[in-house]
Amino acid sequence: MSAVALLLLFFIMASCSIKKHIPEDELLYRGGEVNIETDSIIAEEEQLQDELEAILRPEPNTKFLGVYPGLYYYYINQREKPGFINKWLYEKIGEEPIYASDVKTYEVDDIIINRLENHGFFYSSSASTLDKNEDDKIAKAMYSVSIKQPYTLASYQLDSLQEPIYTSIQRSVNRSEFKKGLRFDLDFLKTERQRIDHHLKSKGYYNFNSDFLIFEADTTRYSSRQFDLYLRLKSGVPKKSLVPYRVEQINIFSNYDIENDSITNDTIRFNNKNFIETESYFNPKDLDPFITLKEGDFYNPRASRNTARRLSTIGTYKYVNIQYEEKDSLLTDSTAVLHANIYLSPLNKRSLKAELQAVTKSNSFAGPALEFSYSNRNLFKGGEIFSLSTNLGYEFQMGTDSDEPSASSTSIGIKGEILFPKVLFPFKISDSFFDYSIPKTKTSLSIDYLNRSDLYRLLSGTAEFGYVWNENKYTTHELNPISINYNNLIKTTPEFDIILEDNPFLQESFDQEFIAGLNYSFIYNEMVDVNKTHQIYVNTTVDIAGNVVSLFGKDNSDSKTETFLGLEYAQYAKLDVDFRYHFNFSNDQKIATRLFAGYGLPYGNSELMPYIKQYYSGGPNSIRAFRIRSLGPGTYEGVDDGTYNDFVDQTGNIRLEANLEYRFPLFSFFKGALFTDAGNVWNSKENDALPGGKISSDFMQQLGIGVGVGIRVDVQGFVIRFDFAAPLHDPTLKDGERWDFQYDETRFNFAIGYPF
Known part of the structure; x- marks a missing residue:
């Protein structure tokens, strides 16, 4: 036992x-x-x-x-x-x-x-x-x-009040859900008060409070358990609470410093707003679209919240504070006046960071990595965020026999990115179209060099142009109409040439040097509500490449494929769906689940997906009982010769994965987990070099399944994760022998952050 x-x-x-x-x-x-x-x-x-x-x-x-x-x-x-x-x-x-x-x-x-x-x-x-x-x-x-039989509503009416608040409340009462026959309920009355208060606030009643409203029920007119409901104001309500406020003036302090608030400021008048700053810091025309407040409008807390949220998303400011100043001298019987002061405290404009890392991977590679990054949070005085990063890494494979040369990997990369807090588009798009937040335009360019000593040298470049915006609190859209990848095997070893000769599919996937297309992601994320019992996360990504380039393609005399600028280009469509559900219950315990499904369809100029676009399975964020890229495709078993070669080609254009994890507290900031993972990758076409890799009707019997336990160090959201997992169902074994708890094959996974 x-x-x-x-x-x-x-x-x-x-x-x-x-x-x-x-x-x-x-x-x-x-x-x-x-x-x-x-x-x-x-x-x-x-x-x-x-x-x-x-x-x-x-x-x-x-x-x-x-x-x-x-x-x-x-x-x-x-x-x-x-x-x-x-x-x-x-x-x-x-x-x-x-x-x-x-x-x-x-x-x-x-x-x-x-x-x-x-x-x-x-x-x-x-x-x-x-x-x-x-x-x-x-x-x-x-x-x-x-x-006993409950009391029900016979009528609902508003007592006489002074103008203008009587008309404002009466309009709200007319839209009330209080109808004849409604059962008396104290919770209903509280909700009705809050609804009316919310309505009045949106109409400018800055100083109104729901506590000023009182309900009175009269049952004397009826003998059949009915009541008349009257709404009135409490006595002694201040006069300024009974009139709406207009925003007469809007002052924006674009580089406010609380320690130097007495310094003389320059004021620029733009679009009926006062932009006040000690120096030329932020262009008023670029900052203005983020402010939804307008002079002459009635006070509206929704416009105030929208303004604060939009300003916070620029990425240039650490504090956004909106304060309203009452002008009591201008108070009348029908209206009052506010001045809106928006205080914006900038982050440090420039930062330089160096980071030394010790990297360990599930494929037995380990080594140091050095990264330098520079950022400018207000490059052109319009909230543009420019970042430039370089990285240098060296990895070597541990655990090899001393008689065999150790595989190693050297990587060098540089990436530049500019994030514009506005839409860069040939035609003007109305700001009112994006009510919740203004889209950001993202441009990036990166170049990477990878030298795997036992395989190849790869030079790759990536260029992207696109947009990202939040539709609401939970929904995010990301569209990259321009996405270009360039990959060139500039040198290969004889060992890798043999691998390519034995696997024409793998060779063809590397031959597709040019990838140009677009991609779109839809993200719905309820994980932002940490106190929610049931949380759902959905990330759907569509990636399409090669259609526009095909219009300019030229026939390749050496093959049946076409080229663009002398490079063979890829043509495919790819769809991913990542669904997650978290059930949070008592004492900081959680059931976390994930289901991932992905399919890539090559067509036109491609018979299979480019290598960098193919799926793989296994590793610390996948099926943790198997090494990264070591599971699949299908029932294929790689040749474990102690080098990277054994799983360089274990990829596919179809991926299916499911995860279940129970998370619970241990003590202090240590947390535990029990989990099971299941999944695999497959090819939609037969590949003689990968027997058993084509998907079939019994794909469910080809899932790799693992179980394990984990320990996590969770310090204010920064998580260091240690997972131990062993295979329970290995699809590489013979049918009938696959169900075997291989506890002696337990794998250790180290990672940063939760897997899902």
Whole structure:
């Protein structure tokens, strides 16, 4: 029997021994039950019963699979020497016992009656008893609730008020969902007050408060449990709360420094706004589109929030503070005046960073990496962010035999990027089209050199031009209408030439040196709401290449393919869907799941996908029980000769993957995880060099499956991850032998951040 099974058996047996620890004069409380009796038909009676049972107090001790683990470790820790493990388990899952003597049923009766009255069930009653079982030493509270017919709305109207607030409130009342026959409910009244307050704020009532509103119910006109509802203002409401405010002046301090706020500033008037700065820092015409406030408009908190959010997304400012200044001297019986002051505190304009890294990978490569980066957050005084980075890395393969030369890899790269906080487009696009945020235009250019000592030397370049914008809090769009990749094998070793000769498909994927097309990503991300119980993340990416280039292609005399600028170009369509669901429950525990599906379709000038666009499986962010790029395609088994060669060609144009992970706290900033991963890659066409790699109807039997445990160091969102995983289902084995828990093949994965 495994250690896990023994531990589980001990856990269950020990947890069953609760009864003997209960004191002689006590009974263990097992919760309560509500039985409802009504004198009329009540809508949603089952929901009402669930609500009443949810407010019963106290809550009983937790019972899991018929046992009380929390209680067991409470009683064990009452011993003189409970032991370290028992103390630790008590801190994690222990609970103090809840006895029948702790239950004050008469207090719960009052709570039930109060909740019923809040829902309009006046003159109801509740009677309680304790149902005791002396043999099992347990007790249960029984509540018999008699519910009377609820009071319903006959009419809803607004009392007379002074103008202009009377007309503003009346318009909101006319759109109210309070209709005749609505059951009285205190929560409905609170929601109605907040709705009216929100409406008034949007119409300029800067100083209004929902607490100024009061409801009065009159039942004297009816004998059939009906009431008239009247809305009025409390007495003593300040005059300035009853009039709308207009924004008379907008002042933008584009480089505000709180320590030097007395320095003389220059003021530039642009588009009915005052741009105030100590020096020429930010062009007013570039900053103006981010400000949705307008002079002469009524105060509107939504416009204020939009302005603050849009300014924060520029990336140039660390603080955005909007303050409104009341001009009491201009207060009248019908209107008041505000001045909007927008204080913008810039980040440091320039920064230089050097970073030395120690890199370890799941393919046994390790080594140092050095990176330098320079950034300018306001390059042309329009919020443009320019970044330039260079990197140098060296990796060598550990664990090889001393008689064999160690494979190594050297990489050098440089990348430049400019992010414009506006739309660069031949035609002007109205700013009102992007209400939530203004799109950013992204341009980048990078060149990389990679030397794998035992394989090849590769020179690659990438150029992109595109846009990224947020549609709302959760939705992001990213469109790159121009995406160009250039890859050139400038030198190959004889060993790699043999690999290419044996695998014409792999050679053809490297021959496609030029990739030009567009890509689009749609991202829906609820993970930004960290307190949400159910979180969904969806990332859908479409990548299309070669269509425009094909219009200018020329026939290649050496092959059937066409070339552009003397380079063979790729033509394909690729679709990825990455779906994730997180279920967050008590005590910082989480069930995290992911499903990934991707398909690449080569056509026209390409018979297969370019190598850099193909899928691979395995590694710290994929199927963790297998080395990176070592799983698949299909049932193909690479030749493990101790070098990089054994999985250079283990890629495919189809990928399917599913992950399930249970995350839980351990202590301090350490967290644990139990996980299982399943997936593989396949080819849509047969490749003689990769037998078993073509997808077939039994693809589900070809999934690589692994299970494992992990430890994570999570310090304020920065996560260092250690995962240990072993294969459970290996598709490279013979059919009938694939299900085998290979614990002796456990792989260690080290990574930064969560895998999904």
